[in-house]
Amino acid sequence: MTEIYHGSPCWYELTTPDPLADGRFYAAVLGWDLVDAGVPGFDYHIAKAGAAMVAGLSRPMAAGVPTHWLIYFAVSDCDATAAAIVADGGTQIVAPMDIPGTGRFAILTDPQGAAFGILRPLDGDGSGLDPTKPGHGCWNELMTSDPVAGFAFYSKHFGWEPGEAVSLDATNVYQLVRRAGADIGGMMDLPMPSMPPTWLAYFNSPSIDAAMAAITGNGGAIVHGPMQVPGGAWIVQAIDPQGGYFALSGPR
CATH class of the missing domain: 3.10.180.10 (2,3-Dihydroxybiphenyl 1,2-Dioxygenase, domain 1)
Known part of the structure; x- marks a missing residue:
């Protein structure tokens, strides 16, 4: 079954060597508030526009990864979508895995090499994103x-x-x-x-x-x-x- 949210942009994630410094920058530019996600052993911060969670900021998980923004798209089935993308010429960067309390995600590239994420959210599209609101x-x-x-x-x-x-x-x-x-x-x-x-x-x-x-x-x-x-x-x-x-x- 394809859920109604399948294919919708659902999360924006910045990988950066200094999440706190970049958090202060985006707070000045977009009015975001930065809060620690509280994930043990993982330096991950949530950017909020008002009460809405709109983006994540984290350190690179491996050496040599440049600073970059990654867009996630919601999917009905993370594993099946990842497998279909790879079979269609895409590349899997991070295999499907669970995020406690959030859903199941993977990171891939399309056949031309552009990277993106997919997320099977636990509840609806899980994002609260609204493209008409400031900071989203x-x-x-x-x-x-x-x-x-x-x-x-x-x-x-x-x-x-x-x-x-x-x-x-x-x-x-x-x-x-x-x-x-x-x-x-x-x-x-x-x-x-x-x-x-x-x-x-x-x-x-x-x-x-x-x-x-x-x-x-x-x-x-x-x-x-x-x-x-x-x-x-x-x-x-x-x-x-x-x-x-x-x-x-x-x-x-």
């Missing part, structure tokens, strides 16, 4: 070497549908992704051929200008933007002080 994840963007193959892959495993296809230039198209009748993200060609395929997490900001000032004032850097996108919102892409690549969307 609001958009999920895949930059990949083959957007057409990428869309076919995720559509097959997550049930996504195509939204509007927006022409960026004479050869490049930004393909919107829809789930349950709502746009949840987009897919596009890599901006630079040397860039590895990756998912980029966007967070809702009530003021792009204030957020940009907080980013540069707290040790981060602006990579791209601000740029207005269809629908009237403004986006900005940035790097946090530990090297994590993230983006914001909101008004100016």
Whole structure:
């Protein structure tokens, strides 16, 4: 049985060498509060926007892992979905395992190499995420070497549908992704051929200008933007002080 939440973005997780320092940075940029998850022997912190848990921050589990954001998608069956993804050309990074009180997760890549997580939550979609609220994840963007193959892959495993296809230039198209009748993200060609395929997490900001000032004032850097996108919102892409690549969307 495919649960109603299958394929929905359900969690955002930052792997960073200094969760507390990065927590202070995102508190300044997005108003998050950081609390220890209380997992014995594991340095994991929960970012909260008001009462809602919106993201996790943890140290790398192995040496040499760079700072990065990982997007998780909810699935009906973690083991079956992971096996199907591997059989379809994906790679398993972390095999399915349980998180007490949360659910069962795995970390994988798609055939082009972009990493993502899957989670079989214990209760509903388990997240409380609302893309319309400040501080919550609001958009999920895949930059990949083959957007057409990428869309076919995720559509097959997550049930996504195509939204509007927006022409960026004479050869490049930004393909919107829809789930349950709502746009949840987009897919596009890599901006630079040397860039590895990756998912980029966007967070809702009530003021792009204030957020940009907080980013540069707290040790981060602006990579791209601000740029207005269809629908009237403004986006900005940035790097946090530990090297994590993230983006914001909101008004100016």
